Amino acid sequence: MVSGKPSNNKSLKSGNNFNIVMILLCLFLVFLGKFDLIAIRSIKAFLSDFLAPVIFVFNKPVNEIADVLDRVKSVSSLRDENIRMKSEIRRLKVWKSKKENQVLELLELKELLKVIPENTYDIITGRVITAPGGIFANTVLINVGKKDGISVGQTAVSSYGLVGYVVNVGLSTSRILLVIDINSMIPVYFTGSNWPAVVQGLNGEFLKIKFLSNEANLIEGEHIQTSGHGGMLPSGISVGIVVKSYSGRYYVKPSVNFQRLTYVSIIKNFNAKQDVNKTFNSYAPMQMPKGSIGLKGINSSGTRVKGSVIVE
Amino acid sequence: MNTNYVFDIFSNFSKNLFFFIILFICINIESSLKALTFFEQASPSILSIILYICVRKLSINISNLMLFTLGILYDVLFAGNLGTSSLFFLLIKYMTQHINLKHNNNNNNNKDWIYFTIIFISSFFIKFIFNIFLDMKIPDFSPILFHLGITLIIFPFIVLGIKIIYFVTKLIKN
Numbered sequence: 001m002v003s004g005k006p007s008n009n010k011s012l013k014s015g016n017n018f019n020i021v022m023i024l025l026c027l028f029l030v031f032l033g034k035f036d037l038i039a040i041r042s043i044k045a046f047l048s049d050f051l052a053p054v055i056f057v058f059n060k061p062v063n064e065i066a067d068v069l070d071r072v073k074s075v076s077s078l079r080d081e082n083i084r085m086k087s088e089i090r091r092l093k094v095w096k097s098k099k100e101n102q103v104l105e106l107l108e109l110k111e112l113l114k115v116i117p118e119n120t121y122d123i124i125t126g127r128v129i130t131a132p133g134g135i136f137a138n139t140v141l142i143n144v145g146k147k148d149g150i151s152v153g154q155t156a157v158s159s160y161g162l163v164g165y166v167v168n169v170g171l172s173t174s175r176i177l178l179v180i181d182i183n184s185m186i187p188v189y190f191t192g193s194n195w196p197a198v199v200q201g202l203n204g205e206f207l208k209i210k211f212l213s214n215e216a217n218l219i220e221g222e223h224i225q226t227s228g229h230g231g232m233l234p235s236g237i238s239v240g241i242v243v244k245s246y247s248g249r250y251y252v253k254p255s256v257n258f259q260r261l262t263y264v265s266i267i268k269n270f271n272a273k274q275d276v277n278k279t280f281n282s283y284a285p286m287q288m289p290k291g292s293i294g295l296k297g298i299n300s301s302g303t304r305v306k307g308s309v310i311v312e
Numbered sequence: 313m314n315t316n317y318v319f320d321i322f323s324n325f326s327k328n329l330f331f332f333i334i335l336f337i338c339i340n341i342e343s344s345l346k347a348l349t350f351f352e353q354a355s356p357s358i359l360s361i362i363l364y365i366c367v368r369k370l371s372i373n374i375s376n377l378m379l380f381t382l383g384i385l386y387d388v389l390f391a392g393n394l395g396t397s398s399l400f401f402l403l404i405k406y407m408t409q410h411i412n413l414k415h416n417n418n419n420n421n422n423k424d425w426i427y428f429t430i431i432f433i434s435s436f437f438i439k440f441i442f443n444i445f446l447d448m449k450i451p452d453f454s455p456i457l458f459h460l461g462i463t464l465i466i467f468p469f470i471v472l473g474i475k476i477i478y479f480v481t482k483l484i485k486n
Contacts, residue, residue: 019405019406022398022402023403030396040394044388054340059343062341063344063347131344131345134391136393204353
């Protein structure tokens with residue numbers, strides 16, 4: 001095995017045969033992995049669970065070095081940062097006073113329209129164990145898993161916006177597919193123009209905009225949020241902003257800095273269809289889920305309602 | 313005779329285990345490097361450099377089974393398509409053992425760098441094709457080019473580091 005180069009032709013030949021067998025085995029595994037079998041997924045989850053402490057130990061010193069470098073960098077630009085912060089505080093104060101008025105107005109309008117109240121999501125926060133994946137996959141491993149109530153498909157968010165969704169769950173670890181991964185596709189809408197689209201990861205820094213109407217006029221700096229179409233992800237989570245490349249094409253820059261991810265929250269109790277059915281209780285012009293009663297003035301149980309009074 | 317046989321088995325096993333641990337540490341270092349801002353786009357493939365040095369310079373015949381296992385662990389760690397990294401490592405080993413170019417340049421360092429470039433890029437290209445075929449999508453090229461570039465740049469430094477370690481050990485021995 002580790003005993004120098006093969007000395008004679010016979011061993012060289014057997015070594016070559018073994019090489020070919022191993023390469024064939026790899027090819028078999030490649031195609032087996034693509035079928036997404038439960039057994040393969042379980043093995044991956046088990047290995048992730050098993051390797052998590054080792055990965056954490058190896059990542060710790062490098063993370064510390066990165067933190068120190070960041071701090072040194074921030075110290076050098078402390079003065080500029082201070083000026084920027086002061087101007088930002090001034091701007092935020094103006095916004096705050098405007099926002100307070102708008103919030104009151106919004107609450108009144110919501111009350112008038114009987115808008116379905118927004119759900120409070122049950123979230124669980126986990127620590128990110130690995131730095132975002134390799135060049136062909138962008139995922140992170142977090143230290144919460146099946147025993148904490150995590151399951152495949154749940155949404156991962158940070159304080160800045162959408163991180164991705166859970167693709168594999170072990171007993172005490174979960175793997176999150178980041179929005180920048182090539183296999184990630186998120187239904188979104190443009191907050192300025194309200195046009196729906198889908199953003200797809202490119203395994204790079206930016207996201208590609210797909211399925212956007214030809215009539216849509218994109219504005220650089222426009223914010224993008226999840227639309228909730230498909231019922232997989234909650235709506236209204238910030239995804240990023242529109243940026244224009246040198247070639248004139250539009251891309252989306254994610255609002256989350258995946259390099260600096262330390263904690264990620266998982267939304268545990270999101271189920272779009274169930275929530276709408278539970279809370280629909282008025283004759284406001286809201287869109288009903290498929291398969292349910294769509295008449296104005298009749299709630300999901302078929303009872304006629306007028307304001308808060310049930311009409312018999 | 314029997315005792316020698318058992319001793320050989322244990323000796324081989326311990327050597328393999330030692331190399332497995334070293335290569336596994338390399339994978340972990342490679343994964344953790346992504347936390348640094350410089351390697352934000354992609355980290356260098358340290359494992360392929362170490363593999364090349366082991367096979368070409370130190371004449372160590374690393375077990376195929378070990379490379380296969382390491383590849384699987386690498387794929388689990390980086391969440392890549394299962395089997396592609398095993399294939400990549402096996403190809404690196406196979407090419408390192410079999411590729412020999414005829415040229416007049418006697419500079420060993422240059423020769424090594426050219427060999428490594430050819431081996432690494434061709435193995436990586438096969439892995440890349442497999443990934444495109446499996447994902448049915450073409451990824452952004454900038455992290456891939458950065459990965460290739462940074463690996464080729466870092467190669468002479470790792471070789472130099474190993475040479476220094478070798479020189480210091482020799483000095484201590486003397």
